[in-house]
Amino acid sequence: QTVVTQEPSFSVSPGGTVTLTCGLTSGSVTTTNFPSWYQQTPGQTPRTLIYSTDTRSSGVPDRFSGSIVGNKAALTITGAQADDESVYYCLLHMGSGISVFGGGTKLTVL
Amino acid sequence: QLQESGPGLVKPSETLSLTCTLSGGSISSDRFYWGWIRQPPGKGLEWIGSVYYNGITSYKPSLKSRITISVDMSKNQFSLRLRSVTAADTAVYYCARQGGATPLDWGQGTLVTVSS
Numbered sequence: 001q002t003v004v005t006q007e008p009s010f011s012v013s014p015g016g017t018v019t020l021t022c023g024l025t026s027g028s029v030t031t032t033n034f035p036s037w038y039q040q041t042p043g044q045t046p047r048t049l050i051y052s053t054d055t056r057s058s059g060v061p062d063r064f065s066g067s068i069v070g071n072k073a074a075l076t077i078t079g080a081q082a083d084d085e086s087v088y089y090c091l092l093h094m095g096s097g098i099s100v101f102g103g104g105t106k107l108t109v110l
Numbered sequence: 111q112l113q114e115s116g117p118g119l120v121k122p123s124e125t126l127s128l129t130c131t132l133s134g135g136s137i138s139s140d141r142f143y144w145g146w147i148r149q150p151p152g153k154g155l156e157w158i159g160s161v162y163y164n165g166i167t168s169y170k171p172s173l174k175s176r177i178t179i180s181v182d183m184s185k186n187q188f189s190l191r192l193r194s195v196t197a198a199d200t201a202v203y204y205c206a207r208q209g210g211a212t213p214l215d216w217g218q219g220t221l222v223t224v225s226s
Contacts, residue, residue, distance in 0.1 A: 036213070038213075045218055046204070047216075048216070051212045052209075057214065087154075093211040093212065096168060097143075098169075098171070099157045099211040101147075101157055103154050104155070
């Protein structure tokens with residue numbers, strides 16, 4: 001069974017740039033997986049940031065960008081701010097209308 | 111806007127039933143799918159399934175034997191039924207409007223606890 005992998009945790013300095021990744025235990029992530037990214041702070045509903053690899057959801061600042069880097073999907077945050085401190089989840093489409101979330105990356109801004 | 115509704119407490123072995131009501135749009139749109147995602151307390155997100163306006167469904171394989179997602183166009187709603195629940199099914203359940211298999215807009219979520 002293929003699992004979606006994410007870094008468990010990451011840290012970035014205020015104003016810095018960080019790239020979070022989303023991979024597969026078997027195979028490469030491509031645009032046909034339609035990677036999407038979600039931000040969740042404790043007790044809150046997830047917020048959709050990016051879908052279809054690199055399309056920003058309405059109202060999402062352009063500090064957030066999505067791409068494919070090597071064999072993984074990537075979420076890059078530039079000019080990190082304190083309120084970017086959240087858990088970030090990726091989601092991959094695995095075919096037959098089925099999607100799978102990664103385990104999430106806890107981002108600390110310090 | 112999406113709003114979940116249903117019992118917050120379900121007994122083990124019984125059926126969990128939730129409804130999601132859409133306002134400000136039509137569930138019969140052919141542009142979107144309608145999905146359910148859950149999150150156990152303190153854990154990550156889990157995509158569990160979706161339905162298209164014509165009733166075609168996709169389910170997480172490990173839940174397929176217990177789950178039914180359906181759409182009611184007359185009420186502009188879609189529903190989740192999960193049979194034979196256990197404590198492992200305790201979670202916040204979110205409904206979502208999906209572009210294909212990708213959640214785009216989310217309901218606020220509803221906590222369902224499985225306990226006797």
